[in-house]
Amino acid sequence: MRKSLVLGVILLWGEVLAQSQSKLSVHWEELTAADFRSAIQQSQGTCLLPFGILEKHGPHLPLGTDLLNVRYVSLHAAEQEYAVVFPEYYFGQIFEAMHEPGTVAYSAPLQIGLLQETTDEMARNGCKKIIIVNGHGGNEHLLPFFAQSQLERQHDYVVYIFDQRVPSSGGPPQKTSIDMHAGESETSKVMISRPDLVHMERANNESGADQHRQNLPEGLYTGIWWYARFPNHYSGDGSAATHELGEFQMNWWIDTIVKVICAVKADQESLQLQNEFYEKAKRPLATQP
Numbered sequence: 001m002r003k004s005l006v007l008g009v010i011l012l013w014g015e016v017l018a019q020s021q022s023k024l025s026v027h028w029e030e031l032t033a034a035d036f037r038s039a040i041q042q043s044q045g046t047c048l049l050p051f052g053i054l055e056k057h058g059p060h061l062p063l064g065t066d067l068l069n070v071r072y073v074s075l076h077a078a079e080q081e082y083a084v085v086f087p088e089y090y091f092g093q094i095f096e097a098m099h100e101p102g103t104v105a106y107s108a109p110l111q112i113g114l115l116q117e118t119t120d121e122m123a124r125n126g127c128k129k130i131i132i133v134n135g136h137g138g139n140e141h142l143l144p145f146f147a148q149s150q151l152e153r154q155h156d157y158v159v160y161i162f163d164q165r166v167p168s169s170g171g172p173p174q175k176t177s178i179d180m181h182a183g184e185s186e187t188s189k190v191m192i193s194r195p196d197l198v199h200m201e202r203a204n205n206e207s208g209a210d211q212h213r214q215n216l217p218e219g220l221y222t223g224i225w226w227y228a229r230f231p232n233h234y235s236g237d238g239s240a241a242t243h244e245l246g247e248f249q250m251n252w253w254i255d256t257i258v259k260v261i262c263a264v265k266a267d268q269e270s271l272q273l274q275n276e277f278y279e280k281a282k283r284p285l286a287t288q289p
């Protein structure tokens with residue numbers, strides 16, 4: 001009796017040990033070279049590039065808020081639906097916050113060049129399906145432009161952009177109507193990803209109100225629009241944040257990324273269509289309707 005119990009414990013322990021040894025990290029930088037090969041196989045060549053930034057986030061949140069939040073959800077999603085997650089990446093568009101301390105704003109050509117070389121290098125290492133998970137609102141024009149630029153020359157991989165950070169409906173009712181940057185939603189999310197970095201008592205030290213300092217008709221765009229409306233690089237009221245709202249939004253974000261990873265793994269059309277397009281683009285006169 002006792003012998004079989006001991007044997008059972010040993011067998012169970014062996015199983016646990018084997019499992020812990022075979023479970024691959026989702027972090028690119030934590031894998032050994034040999035395990036990286038297995039990781040690419042297990043992920044079916046699907047990799048995540050969580051994209052953050054370094055910029056002021058109101059008077060109460062850390063400079064790396066977007067990076068911290070987007071990595072939190074990307075890593076949790078990849079744990080559920082296996083994908084390899086690229087290390088910290090924060091080389092995006094943030095010229096509009098250059099007047100604030102701690103902002104790191106790379107030049108426009110470097111942003112595009114570095115992103116292209118990064119995805120090229122990821123693909124050379126087997127990431128044939130790259131999902132850029134955007135954590136920063138200021139990248140909203142850069143990333144679709146980057147995706148479109150992939151048609152310029154032939155690539156043997158597909159770039160997918162996922163650029164949603166808040167659900168369009170549901171969840172606990174919100175108290176504020178303006179909530180674009182370091183406000184109710186974003187502050188609530190940091191309360192989940194890094195609660196130790198939220199300085200809630202400072203959330204009202206500055207105004208995050210819309211200052212309406214530009215009078216132009218709708219449809220007319222300028223790069224200074226954000227500074228005109230939110231010169232403190234704060235839009236909303238972080239003091240309205242709650243743990244409950246953060247939990248709802250973060251869980252929604254993670255679940256949605258899991259669905260995105262599944263859809264990308266199942267996608268057989270995009271690369272095939274890209275290849276067809278590149279071939280035709282070499283001989284446009286031969287293209288028939």
Ligand SMILES: [Zn+2]
Binds near residue numbers: 066136
């Ligand atoms: Zn942010």
